[in-house]
Amino acid sequence: MNPFLLRHVVFPLYHNITGTGVIKCLQELKRSQWLPREKIIAIQRERLRVLLHHAYENVTFYRKRFKGVSIRAADLDDPSIISSIPLLTKKEINENRDSMIERNKAGGRLIPNSTSGSTGEALYFFTDMRSLACRRAVVIRNQEWIGVKLGDRRVSLWGAAMDIEKLQNVRGRIHRWFNNYIILSSYELSPRSLKEYVDRLNHFKPVLLISYPGPLTELAEFMVENGLRVPSIRAIISSAETLYPWQKEISEQAFSCPVYNRYGCREFGDIAHECEHREGLHINVDRVFLEILDDELHPCEPGRPGEIVITDLDNYGMPFIRYRIGDRGTLYNRACSCGRGLPLLEGIEGRTLDVVRAPNGNALGGTFWTLLFRSKPGIKTFQVIQEDMRGIAVLYVHDTSVHDVPLDYFKKKIRGKCGENFKVDFQEVKQIKKTTSGKTRFVISKLRKISRMTE
Numbered sequence: 001m002n003p004f005l006l007r008h009v010v011f012p013l014y015h016n017i018t019g020t021g022v023i024k025c026l027q028e029l030k031r032s033q034w035l036p037r038e039k040i041i042a043i044q045r046e047r048l049r050v051l052l053h054h055a056y057e058n059v060t061f062y063r064k065r066f067k068g069v070s071i072r073a074a075d076l077d078d079p080s081i082i083s084s085i086p087l088l089t090k091k092e093i094n095e096n097r098d099s100m101i102e103r104n105k106a107g108g109r110l111i112p113n114s115t116s117g118s119t120g121e122a123l124y125f126f127t128d129m130r131s132l133a134c135r136r137a138v139v140i141r142n143q144e145w146i147g148v149k150l151g152d153r154r155v156s157l158w159g160a161a162m163d164i165e166k167l168q169n170v171r172g173r174i175h176r177w178f179n180n181y182i183i184l185s186s187y188e189l190s191p192r193s194l195k196e197y198v199d200r201l202n203h204f205k206p207v208l209l210i211s212y213p214g215p216l217t218e219l220a221e222f223m224v225e226n227g228l229r230v231p232s233i234r235a236i237i238s239s240a241e242t243l244y245p246w247q248k249e250i251s252e253q254a255f256s257c258p259v260y261n262r263y264g265c266r267e268f269g270d271i272a273h274e275c276e277h278r279e280g281l282h283i284n285v286d287r288v289f290l291e292i293l294d295d296e297l298h299p300c301e302p303g304r305p306g307e308i309v310i311t312d313l314d315n316y317g318m319p320f321i322r323y324r325i326g327d328r329g330t331l332y333n334r335a336c337s338c339g340r341g342l343p344l345l346e347g348i349e350g351r352t353l354d355v356v357r358a359p360n361g362n363a364l365g366g367t368f369w370t371l372l373f374r375s376k377p378g379i380k381t382f383q384v385i386q387e388d389m390r391g392i393a394v395l396y397v398h399d400t401s402v403h404d405v406p407l408d409y410f411k412k413k414i415r416g417k418c419g420e421n422f423k424v425d426f427q428e429v430k431q432i433k434k435t436t437s438g439k440t441r442f443v444i445s446k447l448r449k450i451s452r453m454t455e
């Protein structure tokens with residue numbers, strides 16, 4: 001669709017008629033970003049206060065939780081009360097899902113959502129319509145920072161199978177067409193697929209490319225090695241994993257445009273995003289309350305890394321208050337030269353997901369493995385280790401509620417992607433060792449970097 005038509009006619013018409021609230025939210029977000037920092041923080045605190053009262057009044061889980069630590073309704077007006085509220089874990093959400101849903105449905109219809117569980121445990125939760133509208137709006141705002149306008153053509157090189165599946169059905173196709181959006185699977189990265197991707201990109205002419213650093217780097221290296229270009233792309237967003245400087249460099253060389261960092265997740269949408277100045281990631285504090293805590297759970301000073309804990313200020317349908325997202329980050333104590341009042345996050349640690357490489361050229365990242373081993377019961381947790389190109393070892397913890405682990409089924413699925421002769425060695429273990437930041441690394445690759453053209 002013509003981007004101009006989409007931006008000025010179809011988008012406003014659709015959202016005004018259906019009353020999604022995206023336009024109103026976008027107007028507010030565009031205004032609030034330029035307020036002085038103290039003003040933005042004051043707005044955030046007020047929104048947090050209202051959310052806490054809402055949770056106390058309407059959500060059984062939080063009423064109990066607050067009472068459990070002797071918090072009364074009147075105490076919620078004191079901003080410092082937040083530090084007395086216990087942190088919320090994925091496990092608790094999965095165990096208390098029903099009692100975490102508000103009784104009055106003030107936020108509108110609830111939409112089921114889930115994470116693939118790249119940090120160990122899958123999470124099933126609900127997002128209300130108002131919150132979805134605000135997420136949509138904040139994405140539009142954040143992308144405007146990097147010169148991408150609403151309606152501009154976008155492409156994702158993405159591996160979340162649920163996103164890809166959703167976009168393949170009729171509704172998904174219509175959605176993509178209406179939004180000038182295509183998605184390319186980051187599981188298929190053989191030289192042949194990469195060449196096809198470049199051709200598709202040059203046909204579709206996207207302005208923005210969104211990807212994980214791993215697949216992005218693969219594509220960029222392939223383009224540089226083969227002298228290929230995609231001139232339409234003016235900005236790249238790297239998300240979900242750590243972007244190393246060498247990856248940024250090769251990607252910028254291949255596409256001749258800047259790579260911007262985004263920190264987001266399925267639970268909250270965009271949490272923080274780099275602006276055109278790239279001096280840190282602006283935290284969307286008008287949508288989330290983000291804390292960084294030390295090992296004793298006290299707030300970290302700017303410059304000191306700690307655990308990230310997030311409260312969603314919009315999702316009244318199923319409030320997430322002080323959620324342990326499983327990442328570590330550091331606050332910046334300075335203003336960005338763009339002039340926006342939104343505070344800065346220096347960086348995110350601990351989101352590295354390695355890939356498994358197969359002789360047929362496929363590269364399979366963390367989500368492929370987490371989704372595969374969740375597709376049938378039997379495996380509690382796992383770790384894939386690749387020493388060489390011939391195969392992998394899969395360490396796994398047996399879920400004893402299931403008698404037989406369907407290892408042959410998993411093997412067949414893996415060989416379907418990696419080739420019939422790919423060696424798959426399953427080893428049952430008592431537990432999987434965690435990283436220093438407490439995360440399970442699902443994929444550990446010990447391969448050296450391989451030039452794609454020598455395969």
Ligand SMILES: [Zn+2]
Binds near residue numbers: 278
């Ligand atoms: Zn800025």
